[in-house]
Amino acid sequence: MQAEKFPRKTAATMSYINKPKFKHPQMQTNDIGLTRRDYEGTLTTLCGGCGHDSISAAIIQAASEMSLEPHRVAKISGIGCSSKIPSYFLSKAHGFNSVHGRMPSVATGANIANKDLYYVGVSGDGDSASIGLGQFCHIVRRRINMLYIVANNGTYGLTKGQLSATADIGSRTKSGEESQFDNIDMATLAIELGASFVARSFSGDKKQLIPLLQAGLSHKGFAFIDVISPCVTFNNTDFSTHGYKNTWENYMALSEVDFVPMREEITTSYAAGKEKEITLHDGSAIHLHKTSNDYDPTDKENALHHINAYKKQGKIATGLLYINQSTSDLHELQETVDKPLNSLDNQELCPGNEVLKDINNSFR
């Protein structure tokens, strides 16, 4: 393996856009000495104003503030506008843009191979609620320790504006097509299927989204965030329930979340009732400010009741909707060894010829 085998890249081989590498000398660094730039990806090729770019920006800020080591993250997506997002954050992390609707299986395999990385799956409503609904359901059931984000715009952007399965009944696209079918609510579905962290947010509400992303990354188990992310080109009409207008007007936070990284001592004390503090497995904590005393995000039925009650009023329930800290992830359920499976060597895996002789004897 010699260095000269890998020559410098020439301009001729490039057909994507590199972000300028310039760093302002006084740019702030985080606890591990990295700046925001170190968490960025390539320049976006999405439409100007696309909600998805706000999601990328929120992930960059969330990871930077948490001082995540970028290379300890694996980013996995399916196909569609949403699935381009992993290109636009954490370029020091390995990424895998797989096939349409199948990100969950690829993420499952990756997680099984090495449990020591952070896994961020990014998908869309077409990718996860239609072609990949089966895989979505089963990754939830399998309790993969990861953060799964659906950039939900109610439409198929890359194929120019067809309705998706999350589009609410009566919602209309730019071309005037009206959704005649009941929508699939990914958040309630995730709760039903056993996800242990379920949130909903809005790409336009960074203040809410960033702590949710941080909490989701810190949560041990399957963390799901349904992020309403308007498609400015095909589904941002006044008649679309996934456009900016409707989302701002009907956006209801069931809870507000502050994320407290593990290195910070928790000093604030909260009044009982509407406030709740939840310590996560890695030592960080979330402070939850609930909208009402009778809402309990640790109670499955109660959480579903509140989300559905809002839905009946045409409101979109957001915030941390449900959390369960007492479930095990797949590795714990399967009792895999502490070392990542991809690091086990010949000696640890191969039983050797003496054992094989005994096995041969059992077939005589």
Next chain:
Amino acid sequence: MSELIQSSKVTGLTKVNDCVVKFANVNGSGSASANGMFAKAVFRMGIPISPHNIFPSNIQGLPTWFEVRINENGYLGRREGVDLIVAMNEQTIAKDIASVVPGGYVLYDSSKVLANELLRDDVTYLPIPLKDICLEEFEKPTQRQLFKNIVYVGALSAFLNIDFKVLTGLVSDQFRGKEKLILPNIHALELGHQYAIDNFACPLTLRLEKSEKNKGKILMDGNTATGLGSVYGGATVAAWYPLTPSTSVVDSFATYCKRLRIDAGTGKKKYSIVQAEDELAAIGIAIGAGWNGARAFTATSGPGISLMQEFLGLAYFSEVPIVLFNIQRVGPSTGMPTRSQQGDLLCCAYASHGDTKHVLLFPANPSECFDYAASAFDIADRIQSPVIVMSDLELGMNEQICDPLNWDDKSRYDRGKVLDAQQLDEIEKYGRYLDSDGDGIPYRTYPGTHPHKGSYFTRGSSHDSYAAYTEDGSVYAEVMDRLTLKMKTAVNYLPEPEFSETTSNNLGLAFIGTTISAINEVLDSLAKKGITLDTMRIRAFPFHDSVTEFFGAHQLVYVIEQNRDAQLKSLLKIECNIHEEKMHSILSYDGVLITAQHIEKSIIDSMIDVDASGEVPA
């Protein structure tokens, strides 16, 4: 009735260590373990044997057969015609009795009178009141049912001269740990044995004698060997969806992992098995794990292969190593789920849309299933692409005599071109798809290796040498050309064809996999007629140059395969540019193993055709 049968003056077949015994049973009646015991007893007597399960896609009620060929010369392919039938299924008894060759034997349950139309005057009947014996001797209804099977095995031991001690030894082995089952089973064997001795002249003229032919050998099925080979090959991730006849590959992997892959200190598992929601997820999980540096596999059959096509294209184009075991069954569509075929060659060789090509391995016996399973993980890592091991139901689910499995303790896993953090530090700029060595195989990195070097974005969309998205046609074409080169390089890591010693004549036989079971018999039989042939057993795709050379060295090669459309012949035409006139197809696609008789007849018929036209091929 019994008198009528006894009075018939039939001369029974007189043969030693050469017969086909067939058991006709009702699925779910508990016959499998009794029939297996019979086969194992013959194996332990040292006589070559090949058992074949011909079973329905059903749990209970439909007919099932267990056909055993016993042959001192080691001719272990299927043979047409049955010498002794154990007719236990009323649904099929007419057909079963009709399948017996003249001079053969019919063992049946005489607790019920045999209908007149089932009587033949050219076979010998061996009536045993199985039901009545079991009603008298056993209390529990399940025992009364199950032990009918053991009683007929006991009777067969007297008829065929099977060493009774071998049988009792087998019972003890089989029920080790469940000792209270041993005595009733031995009692049932004795009942059958004694009844036969008391009522018939035992042994028959069709009989067995101890032999030395199985020295050192084992009796194992291919799927068990495949699962075990995956353990030895270092697989840590298995993702699968249940599908006959591939299910027992993962069953075997699980069984041996439980024994051999538990961490001694913690009791934790050095493996993970995921039963996926479908075959798409199964291969997706394997690809995710392969991408992340674990050795991963999935096992499936035809319908699963169809579902996995898109992912196979992704793994080919994004260059992710995975191993896929295809235990082929009869297609198209659901086809005959419990019958065997070599019908997936074309759809695996070029699986997925666009220009693709995949490495295929063709094991022919359980030892090779073990070896190829283990080495498939090395090959996949080395070439960073899927490796498809093409077994079939016949090989996967039936026990075969084969050489014992062997592992070279000095061997080390070949993880291929993977850069670690230190190697990355030495590099100025890393390119995931850069052909640094000129062999078409780039260097890969595992996620999490280095803080700021070596990361890349894996994608199934067009990319350049640095894994960046591109729609530049010439860059795309360069990558595709490199993949062509990579597949040429891959051939160096694949098993060469197995050639017979050349007899320097003009005729050859080319075949893959389970067809081998018929070949020796064909060659010996044709040699007696003055026809000699050279053979080539192809063991991998893409083909070695020696495959093309074999065709060059022979005037005509019979390409034998078990499918309708001569798929191997098509591959040879496409890949090696072999002329149509050089190849003569011999095909079999009825779902059971090809027979020597069929191959021999096809060869002779083809010569007669050619003779008539005035041209002599040899």
